[in-house]
Amino acid sequence: MNETQQAFLLHSRPFKEHQLIIDLLTQYDGKVSAVISSGHSLKANKKGILQPFSLFSLQLSGKHSLKKASQLESCHQPIMLAGNSLYSGLYLNELLVKLLPENIPCDGLFFSYKQVINQLNEAVQIEPVLRYFEMQLIEELGVSFDFSALENNRGELFQFNVEQGFVEASSDSKSPIFEKQHLLAIAQENINDPNVLNTHKRLMRQMLNHLLGYKPLKSRELFIAREKKT
Known part of the structure; x- marks a missing residue:
């Protein structure tokens, strides 16, 4: 702590008078919660720095555990995501806030997030970008998929069990079935085919x-509500 480092804002909320928790x-x-002034002592240009998806130091x-943030400086022009890219960015931020433990270095995930935000800003195909980052996140959390068990299994349809991994599909199971x-x-990592991409999403x-304890994500609800309007 006390050294200058880069950061992204994931979420902010009011704290005491003229203060925010960010x-x-x-x-x-890694993920850090900090308090910062939101009053007159935080100049207007500093308020502009505290925007989601924009890199600052x-x-x-x-x-x-609750740190004090100071010496904010912008690292580049603000990134203003829009449309599906915006909702995707909000989704990633919510995942990080809810799943990532605090004060544990994760520099690889930080640079993956930085790359993904730039890709969303460039309006590239969104689904592969999201799947890539989700995989990076669960690996950071110490969980992953063991695909090796599939190679020597003659079955064609499988289900995923959190404790057992991939098992042959059972007709009496309510879990999703995957080819x-x-x-x-x-x-x-060959997910360009739409069917493969859909399997990856499910x-x-x-x-x-x-991992979320089956609690709903607000970002998903916002996206669904937006889709219904369009």
Whole structure:
């Protein structure tokens, strides 16, 4: 702490008078919660820095879990995501806030997030970008998919069990069913085929729902509501 590092704002909420609590994804310290003034002492240009998806530098101080943020400086022009890219960015931020433990360095995930935000800003195909980051996140959390069990199994349809991994599909199970060829394509990071991409989405949804304790995500609800209007 106390050294200058880069960060992204994930979420902010009011705290005491003229103060905010900000949840950050930082370059050196992972996810950090910090308090910062939101009153006259924080100049207008500094308020503009505290925008989601925009990279800035800062210093963090304090011995407790809630740090004090200071010395904010913008690192580049603000990124203004729009449309599906915006909702996708909000989704990733919510995942990080809810799943990532605090004050544990995760520099690889930080740079993956930075790359993904730039890709969303460039309006590239969104689904593969989201699946890539979701995989990076669950690996950071210490969980992953073991696809090796599929290679020597003659079955063609499988289900994923959090404790057992991939098992042959059972007709009396309510879990999603996946085609083996799609799962092996995911293992090889070959997800350009729309069917494979759909399988990957359903597989990640199952894993993330488990990690979230099956609690709904506000960003998903916002996206669904937007889709209904269009």
